[in-house]
Amino acid sequence: MIETNIDIVKKGLGKRYRAEKRFRIYGVCAIAASLIFLAFLFISIGTNGYTAFQQTFIRLSIYFDPEILGDTTHRESLASANFPAIVKQSLLKMFPEVQSRGEKKQLTSLISSGASYYIRDMFVEDPNLIGNTVQVWIPADDDVDMLIKGHTERGVEEAERRLNNKQLGWIEKLERDGNIEKRFNTIFFTAGDSREPELAGIWGAASGSFFTMIVTLLLSFPIGVAAAIYLEEFAKKNRWTDIIEVNINNLAAVPSIVFGLLGLAVFLNFFGMPRSAPLVGGLVMTLMTLPVIIIASRAALKSVPPSIREAALGVGASQMQMVFHHVLPLALPGMLTGAIIGMARALGETAPLLMIGMVAFIVDVPSGFTDPATALPVQIFLWADSPERGFLEKTSAAIMVLLTFLIAMNALAVILRKKFEKRW
C-alpha cells in the first residue's frame, strides 16, 4: 500500500499534540508557582500586619486641675503647663495603693509617653475644660499594646518580660473594669513617624510620597511624552538619534541608587536645594522614570498603523497636525500605561531617596514640596530596622498600604487603557 500525504500527516499528529500539551502544562505550572508566591507574600504580610490597624487604649478620667496647670490664659504659658502631672494624677487616683516613686514610674509607663500631648491638644481646643473632669481614651504604651494583642506572652518568666508582675496586675485590673480596650487605630493613618510605636503613623510618609509623586508626574510625563514624540515623529533618523536611543535604553537599566548619587551631586550640592525635600526626591524620580516613559511612549507611537499617518498627510495635514490629531490619540493609552507603570516603580523606590536625605527621622507631616519628608518605602525600611516589637506589625501594615497604592495605580492603568481604547 502506498503511503499518502494524509497518512504521514496523521502519523505526526500525536507528536504535535503531545508537544502542545506539554507546553500548556509548563505554562500552568509557571502561573501556579507565581500565584503561590504571591499568595504567600500577601498572607504573611496580612497576618503580620492586620493587628496594626487596631490599637490598645486606656480610659482615664482627667481632671483639668487649675492648681497644676496654673495660668492658662496665654499661649506661651500653656506650652510650659504641666500636663504630664495631670495625666499622672488621674492614673494615681485609679490606683491609690501605688505610693513609692519607683512604682509610680512603672504605673505611668503603662500609658503612652505622648498622652500629655493629647490632653494638651484637647485643652487648647476647648479651654473651658479647666476645672472639669472628662473621660478620655489614651493610647497605651506599646508594651501594653503588644501584651493585649497577644504578641507577648504573659506566662513567661518575669525577668524575660518587658512588663513586671505588678504592671501585669494593674493591667488585669484595668481589663476587669473595662478601662482598657482595642480600638481602630486612627493614629496610624493620621500621624507622622515617632520613636514610640504606639504614636507612629504613616501619614507623614504617605504625604512625602504624594508630594514626590506629584513632582515626578508633572515633570516626567510631559517631558517623556514630548521627547518620545520628537524622537519618533520629527527627528531625522541618523547617527545622533541612534546614539540617543541607545543611551535612553541604557538609562532605563541604570541602578536606581546611581540616580540618587546624581541627585545628591547635582540638585543638593550644585544647585543647593533643600535636603530631604520631596521636590528633590521628585526630581530624582523624574530622572529615573523618564527613560521608562520615553521607551513606552515610543513603542506606543510606533504601534500606530502607518496607514493612519498616510491618510492624514494625504489630505494635507502638517506633520504636527498628523501627530496631534491622529497619532497621539491612538498612542495615548499605551503612553498612560507606561507612565503609570513608571510611576508605580518610582513609588516603590527606596535607594535614590536614601542618597538625598529622605531617610531622616521626620516627625512632622510635610505640608509642601520643600518640607523635610520621607516616603512610604523608606518608612518601611526605617521601621523594619527598629528593634521595638511594636514596629514589626507597623512595618507589615505600611507594606499593605504601599501595596494598596500600587495595586490601585496599576488598576488605574488598566481602566484608563480600556477607557481610551473603547472609543472606537
Place this chain on the structure above:
Amino acid sequence: MIIEKERAELENKREFISKKEPLVSRENRKTVGHPIVENPRMTCRNVNVYYGDKHAIHDVTLDIGRNEVIAMIGPSGCGKSTFLRCLNRMNDTIDFCRVTGSISLDGKNIYDKDVDVVPLRAQVGMVFQKPNPFPKSIYENVAYGPKIHGLVQNRVETDEIVETSLKKAGLWEEVKDRLNQPGTSLSGGQQQRLCIARTIAVGPEVILMDEPCSALDPIATARIEDLIDELRGNFSIAIVTHSMQQASRVSQRTAYFHLGDLIEVGSTDQVFLNPLHQLTEDYVTGRFG
C-alpha cells in the same frame, strides 16, 4: 464570467486593427507613444526615484492632462505606486527616498525648495490601496480636511461640504442617518468611498488613486468606477490598477510601466488594442505578469 466576455470582445477588436509597424523590441526601454499632451495639469520630466541605492524609477517623462483619467499599469513591483507617490510628495515621508527631475503642477515645480507640501497635498489628493478611514466618526472623516485648511468657518458650511462630498462619492444615502458612527464600522467598499469623499472634500485639482478597488467586490468596484467617471468632469485622476478591464473602462490614457521604466503611453484603446512596444503587448495580451 463578465471578464471572460470582455476579453473575448477585446480579442475581436484587436483582430480588426491590422498592425502596420513592427513592434519596438523588448531591449529598447525608451518610452514610446505620447507621454506629452497639450495644456497638461501636471508635467513630469526625467523623474528618477531612488530608495537608498535602489533605482526604482528611471527617467520617466509623462503628462497628466486636464479632466482626464490616466491609468498606470504594469507588473507588480514595477514602480507604479512609487511614481504615483511622487506626484504629491508622499515619498517625503520615507527618509531614504530621493527624487530627481521635475514634476510640475500647473507650471510650478512641486519639488522646488519654496514649495510647501501641505497646500500641495490639498491640491493633489490621494486615495490609498487599503481603505484607511480615520478612527473617528464618518462626519469627522470628511470634515477633517476642510477644517484644517480653513475651507469652512462654521457648522453649517461644514455640514454642507460633508453632504456634497458624500453625495459625490455615492455614499450619502447609505450613511446619512449614522454620520456619528465611526468610519471604521463601514464595510470595505463603503470605507473606500468614504476615503474618496474625504479626498474630494478638500477640493483637489488632481486625485491619485493607488489600486482603489483591489480590496473590493465587483459591485463596489463598479460603483467606484462610475464615481471616477463622474469625477473626471472636475478633476484630473491618475489611477494605478492591476485590472486591465478596469483601466480600459475608466481611463482615457494608459501608461505602461516595466521594472522602473515607462515603456509606453497612449490612448487607452491604442495601448490595449494596438500597442507599439513588444513589452506592452506581452503584458496586455497576458503573456507577462
